[in-house]
Amino acid sequence: MAMISPSRRLRRTPFSDGVEAAGVKGYTVYNHMLLPTVFRSVEEDYRHLKDAVQVWDVSCERQVEVRGPDAARLIQMLTPRDLSKMQDGQCFYVPMVDETGGMLNDPVAVKLNEDRFWISIADSDLIMWVKGLAYGFRLDVLVDEPDVSPLAIQGPKADDLAAAVFGDAVRDIRFFRYKRLEFQGRSLVVARSGYSKQGGFEIYVEGSDIGMPLWNALMEAGKSMDVHAGCPNGIERVEGGLLSYGNDMTRENTPHEAGLGRFCSTESALGCVGRDALLRVAKEGPVQQVRAIEILGTVPPCDRAWPLMDGDRQVGQVTSAANSPDFNTGVAIGMVRMTHWDTGTELDVMTPDGPRAATVYDTFWI
């Protein structure tokens, strides 16, 4: 494995000092920003995430802020999910598509009020698309990247840790809802969400200056809970079937191929620029779709798409993979042709270390 070379372009975060002090060992780059990938080891981090509680620097989930009289109209242009009934205080997972129905991002949209939204983005410069549409359609909106950096609390003890810092009000926050709660006199959006299946919160830290104070407060409050710095875990997220934009789906894929049809209400998503294209797709149905793939034997790091083969014929590809301690098998996410996507279908996956036996499933492990 090679080193990552520092530069201003790979942006540090408000929590980088804490991340470094906690002994970060690996990074990826996400939205031009450093995202930790490992602290003790991926396996130790995994065990600890499932047993205790972690604080994650996910600043790289940058916000695209859209505000102004046309904000709601613009947000609806971006997605086939019908947002007309979205309330203040809600977070919606929203596949975002271009005019061909190809996915541009899969962010969480946070409604602050009728005229103001945050789009908490996956790894692409979605702001450019949003600004392009706003300019092209002469919409009355401002589109910006505000100084807002999410910090996640994840793990079975997440409620206790969050309550220790923000009070017991956090316990009443429902899934994909948020409350505004106080920290050092600042009102912060605290949502029950996060990129793991272990439960927890994402705090939208508004103002870099309170980043380290909040980090330190969580570490202090969590001592008795065995809190540790963590990060999205490459094993746990595959077990849970949490997709990663750029890994498991790209601009080449529709939301239906990504298995996100349940988040599309294309018929009623009036104004969505991809609506016509997706109505066609929804009618015919996708010809390939994301599936859970079990792989026998140890798998190497998945740094490229691995072909899924039925004999000599390629019928899909694996795009994320890991070795699961809890399930004692190789776990993976792949895109599989409809001819081979039924549960139990046996295939071969061509890893750089050689072929492995693989089985297709329609549900993930967690």
Add this chain to the structure above:
Amino acid sequence: MAMISPSRRLRRTPFSDGVEAAGVKGYTVYNHMLLPTVFRSVEEDYRHLKDAVQVWDVSCERQVEVRGPDAARLIQMLTPRDLSKMQDGQCFYVPMVDETGGMLNDPVAVKLNEDRFWISIADSDLIMWVKGLAYGFRLDVLVDEPDVSPLAIQGPKADDLAAAVFGDAVRDIRFFRYKRLEFQGRSLVVARSGYSKQGGFEIYVEGSDIGMPLWNALMEAGKSMDVHAGCPNGIERVEGGLLSYGNDMTRENTPHEAGLGRFCSTESALGCVGRDALLRVAKEGPVQQVRAIEILGTVPPCDRAWPLMDGDRQVGQVTSAANSPDFNTGVAIGMVRMTHWDTGTELDVMTPDGPRAATVYDTFWI
């Protein structure tokens, strides 16, 4: 320094096998793709780049292809440089701006013919902006990322190496012009350009399948010239004042602040979406601008903006820095307020290792 964690999202390139075989030691991520940063050491790579010839995997300079009847109109919307006289066979360095005049990228535009351009981009998903405008203005164009990966030949022996593979025709290619030359029956765009001051070419390798054959042919042909795998060099590019988007300028800056006024012909760039904003800026002039900054003493890696101080007052920031063996000093690029941008102005720069004496210059070292 931390490791970089592999994933499909950090895309490999058609030349990755060659890069790994050559012993790459460090990477950065650029346009969601791996970009090597060091092979032997940054200092050894620097010496060798200035003395011999290197082959660089700069696949991360992805292309945004714009083709169709409205291609020229759309390209002109993106930039304040007047492209009306651009000929087939020309490459133009074109600052690209949004409606406020803020920089979105600083690519090289390659004109293939009247209806077809490649925009060879710096590190931002410019395709999203281009697609947004194309959709918003209902332009008759296709916007895509084709399978084109640039491979650079840089260094004093670049002409000899390129001639050994492509023939002596390369010697006649003028600066920022290109010719179509044959390799294994494929016609490739070969331009005299590149991200160093040592001279050389960029080959727009169309078709991943000929990536490694070309890499190997160059390595074989260059044996007598001491060819080696290389990459944009963090010392040489600062000596030469080659700006890096995301490091030295961002969306917060106009081209004039970035010192790129000579590439702006805003008055005649009819259709540029940033034209009104930039005409205002050009009239008043920028209040801060990019300058060369000499720093006394050894500088640490520049992983964040370092404040430039006049006593207690911040008057700018350093955004890239390196220790120059040839000039025996710290070399840097910074943005300095007009009150302090005159050559010879003495300031202090606040590095993470402590303050250093700094001097402002209006020309770079190479």
